[in-house]
Amino acid sequence: MTAPLLDISGLHYRYPGARSDALADLDLSVHEGEFVAVVGANGSGKSTLARLLGGLDRPAAARRAGACGHDLLTGDGRLAARRDVGVLFQNPENQLVAEHVEEDIAFGLENLGWPSADIRRRVDEMLARFDLKDLRRREPHLLSGGQKQRAALAGVLAIPRRAIVLDEPTAMLDPAGRADVLAAVAALRVEGLAVVYITQEMDEVVGADTVVGLEGGSEVYAGGVDDLFADGELVRRLNLGLPVAAEVAQELARRGRPLPALPLTLDALLAGLSERS
Amino acid sequence: MRPAIAQYYPGDSLMHRLDPRAKFVAVSALALALFVRDSFLGLAVYAAAAALAYAISGVPVRWFWRAFKPLLWLVGLTFLAQVVFARGTPFFSFWFVHLSWSGIELAAFLSLRLVVLVLAGSVLTLTTTPIALTDGLAWLGRPLRRIKVPTDELALMVTIALRFIPTLLVELDTIMRAQRARGADFRSGGLRERARALVPVLIPLFVLSFRRADDLALAMEARCYQPGIVRTRLHPLRAGRADVLLLVVTAAVIAAGLLV
Numbered sequence: 395m396t397a398p399l400l401d402i403s404g405l406h407y408r409y410p411g412a413r414s415d416a417l418a419d420l421d422l423s424v425h426e427g428e429f430v431a432v433v434g435a436n437g438s439g440k441s442t443l444a445r446l447l448g449g450l451d452r453p454a455a456a457r458r459a460g461a462c463g464h465d466l467l468t469g470d471g472r473l474a475a476r477r478d479v480g481v482l483f484q485n486p487e488n489q490l491v492a493e494h495v496e497e498d499i500a501f502g503l504e505n506l507g508w509p510s511a512d513i514r515r516r517v518d519e520m521l522a523r524f525d526l527k528d529l530r531r532r533e534p535h536l537l538s539g540g541q542k543q544r545a546a547l548a549g550v551l552a553i554p555r556r557a558i559v560l561d562e563p564t565a566m567l568d569p570a571g572r573a574d575v576l577a578a579v580a581a582l583r584v585e586g587l588a589v590v591y592i593t594q595e596m597d598e599v600v601g602a603d604t605v606v607g608l609e610g611g612s613e614v615y616a617g618g619v620d621d622l623f624a625d626g627e628l629v630r631r632l633n634l635g636l637p638v639a640a641e642v643a644q645e646l647a648r649r650g651r652p653l654p655a656l657p658l659t660l661d662a663l664l665a666g667l668s669e670r671s
Numbered sequence: 672m673r674p675a676i677a678q679y680y681p682g683d684s685l686m687h688r689l690d691p692r693a694k695f696v697a698v699s700a701l702a703l704a705l706f707v708r709d710s711f712l713g714l715a716v717y718a719a720a721a722a723l724a725y726a727i728s729g730v731p732v733r734w735f736w737r738a739f740k741p742l743l744w745l746v747g748l749t750f751l752a753q754v755v756f757a758r759g760t761p762f763f764s765f766w767f768v769h770l771s772w773s774g775i776e777l778a779a780f781l782s783l784r785l786v787v788l789v790l791a792g793s794v795l796t797l798t799t800t801p802i803a804l805t806d807g808l809a810w811l812g813r814p815l816r817r818i819k820v821p822t823d824e825l826a827l828m829v830t831i832a833l834r835f836i837p838t839l840l841v842e843l844d845t846i847m848r849a850q851r852a853r854g855a856d857f858r859s860g861g862l863r864e865r866a867r868a869l870v871p872v873l874i875p876l877f878v879l880s881f882r883r884a885d886d887l888a889l890a891m892e893a894r895c896y897q898p899g900i901v902r903t904r905l906h907p908l909r910a911g912r913a914d915v916l917l918l919v920v921t922a923a924v925i926a927a928g929l930l931v
Contacts, residue, residue, distance in 0.1 A: 448893050473897075481893040488886035493802050493834050500905035502894035513905045535837040549894060 398423040399557045399588040400447060400479075404457035407442055407611075415454070416442045417611045424557065424588040431599040431619075432592045434608030435633050440592045443608070444483075444561040447590060449475030462556045477506070480550040480558040484565050486542035490534040495526055495545050498534065502553040520548040524578065540571020547578055557588035564595065596623075597637045600658045607632055624656060639663035678738060679800050685913065686728035686798040691807030693914035697921040698795045704925040705784055705791075714783055716928040720921075721791040730797045738793045739786070746782045753778030805829045810908055824898055831887070839880065846875050 400422060407417040417439045424430045434440050445451040446459075449472035453459050456467060462478035465471035483489055492498040499520050503513045521527045524544045534542060543563060550558065560579060564572040576598065583589050591602065599605055605622050607615030609632055615622055623629060623640055636644065639657045643666065646653060653666040686694075705717055725735065755767070757774030764770075796804070809826030816822055847857065850871055857868050 445889070450889055450892055476893060476895050481890075483886065483890055483893075485886060487838060488883050489890035491831060491834065491887065491891060493800075493830065497905055501891075501896070504902045504904055505895040505897070505900060507901060507903050510903060510905060510907050513903065517905060533837070534834065535841070546890075553895065 396426065398425045398428075398460075399462050400424040400590065401458055401460035402447075402456065403459075404455070405446065405459055406454040406456065407439075407446060407451070408454045415611050417446070420613050421616070422447075422590075422606060422613075424590060426556075426588055427583060427586045428604070429583045429589045429591060429602050431602035431605045432590060432608065433594070433596075433599060433605060433632065433634055437610075438608040438632075439611040440608055441561055442611075444481055444559045444590070444592055447557075447559045448479050448481035449473065450481065477553060478556045480553065480555040482543075482547055482550050482558065482560045482563050484562040486539065486546045486566070487534070489546040489549070490542060493533060494531050495534065495537070496521065496530040498545060499526075499549045499552050501549060506553065516552055520552050524548040538571065539567045540574045543567060543571060543575050544578065547575065551582075555587060557590070558582060559590040559592070561592045562594065564593070564598065596635050596640075600637055607634070619658065620656075623658060678734070678796055680728075680730045680734055680797045682729055682798065684727060684729045684798065686724060686794060688913070689798075689917055690908055690910040690914045691799045691803045692810055692908060693910055693917050694795050694799060695804070695807055695811065697917050698791050700921055700925060701791050702788055704928055705788055708928055709780070710931075711780060712931045713928040714780065714787065716924065716931055718783070718787045718790070720924040720928075721787055721794065724794045725790060728794055728798050734797055735790060735793050738796070739789050742785070742789055746785050749785060750778045750782045753781055801833050802830050805833075806904075806908055821898070823902065835883070838883075839876070842879060843872065843876055846872050 402420060402422040405417060405420040405422075406415050408415045420439075420443070422430070422443075432440055432443065442451070446453055446466065447461060449461060449464070449466055452469075452472070453466055459466035461471075461475040464474040464478065466475060490498050491501050496517050499517045500513050503516060508516070521530050524547065526541070526545060526548060529537065529541060529545070534545070537545065543566075547563070563579075564575050567575065579589065579591065580601070591598065593599060599622075600619060602619055604616065605619055606613060607622065607628070614632070615625075615628060623636055629636065635641075637658045639660050639662060642663055643653045643657050651670075653663075653670060655662075655666065657663040657666050701717060701721070705714070708714065708717070754770065754774055757771060757777050759769075759771030759773035761769035761771045799807075805826045809822045812820065812822040847855075851857070855868055855871065857865060857872075859865075860868070
């Protein structure tokens with residue numbers, strides 16, 4: 395197996411002046427095409443992790459802190475990591491810099507000094523891919539939430555990336571915008587990017603290869619999706635909630651009509667129901 | 672919601688398509704010539720040139736009027752001051768007021784000069800987006816980088832400020848409504864009461880803006896922005912034949928005005 399694109403071991407982070415670590419002894423490894431979901435309550439260190447993985451902040455210490463072959467412990471390594479690891483943040487409004495959508499998508503490439511002709515080609519590609527062609531001359535403040543987040547994602551991915559970290563990218567979106575962004579993220583995984591998906595929405599966790607659960611800056615779970623949701627005690631402790639299908643199944647069990655296995659998707663729920671009847 | 676400072680008139684005229692740098696240089700040169708030349712004939716030549724440029728831009732005349740209206744008092748004041756205080760052989764004297772024909776002539780000249788100046792300037796601002804103008808000025812200011820003036824960074828700063836004005840206006844509106852729902856009153860009372868009522872609006876607006884700035888800086892770094900880097904552009908400024916022509920025509924107009 396090839397080396398992981400994100401290769402973190404024993405990572406610590408502490409905010410300036412804080413008495414304890416915001417992240418302590420964290421391990422994380424994400425391969426090409428792998429989708430790792432990170433869950434945890436507010437203040438558990440999820441966003442800190444996103445900044446560290448993107449080379450945007452300096453780890454206090456780590457045994458290994460590799461991102462696409464760059465060492466996050468060195469300044470040069472972090473700058474290099476910013477090229478390969480994209481970070482999409484929660485609030486799309488605060489990520490759009492330029493006066494029009496197309497100029498915003500170009501922003502990263504302009505910073506890297508790409509020739510104008512290449513930037514134009516890449517921007518056209520991104521506009522087509524994220525269904526933004528008709529909005530290319532639109533001003534950011536006139537876009538809907540979903541459109542803004544798609545434009546922001548296009549801007550992050552305009553720079554050719556090998557890994558991407560998404561920090562609750564759907565938290566501020568309506569259901570349609572959320573579906574848009576999720577579809578775009580699913581496509582990234584198929585393309586072979588290493589994806590770290592931070593979320594509080596358990597339905598968005600379901601397709602992940604691995605889930606990492608954070609609590610107070612420490613990693614309290616790392617493993618499969620099924621095992622996480624099967625551990626009712628842990629789910630309660632982390633205050634995670636369950637995917638909708640699992641909630642329904644639990645309610646059925648409470649009413650004396652348990653399903654053979656805990657379903658995580660609506661399909662699995664329906665299958666379980668038809669099996670029983 | 673359109674901020675009042677962005678008085679750009681969208682269009683696709685020759686004037687709109689010209690390079691912002693060429694337009695800025697042409698207008699500045701004309702403004703300089705306007706101040707050097709002190710005859711009505713010269714003024715007439717420059718007025719005709721500015722009017723022609725305005726006509727080519729296809730911007731309705733009321734847009735010029737809108738830009739000019741706030742300056743009307745300045746023109747009026749200039750006129751009055753000149754009429755009243757100018758030296759000359761008075762045909763009418765009372766206390767400190769000495770009206771003379773030469774004084775009236777000078778007043779008319781100075782006022783007209785202001786009008787032509789504003790007309791030429793408004794061709795520039797009405798046909799150039801604020802951001803294109805910023806880019807153009809940043810380019811023209813490049814020699815200042817030698818003495819460590821961060822011109823590109825300043826230009827980016829202005830661009831971001833312009834981009835966020837509508838966002839902040841929406842935010843301001845939200846906060847004002849929230850305060851009104853809690854009983855705040857922004858409409859009644861004297862100037863002092865009204866100014867005081869704005870304090871609980873401005874403080875949250877500032878706090879939110881700082882948070883926004885933090886987020887934005889992080890997102891910019893995540894897209895490889897660093898102060899001091901040399902950036903390329905999606906739409907680089909490109910001067911063409913039309914821009915050279917503009918500069919040549921402007922030079923000819925200035926010379927003609929000086930010589931008549």
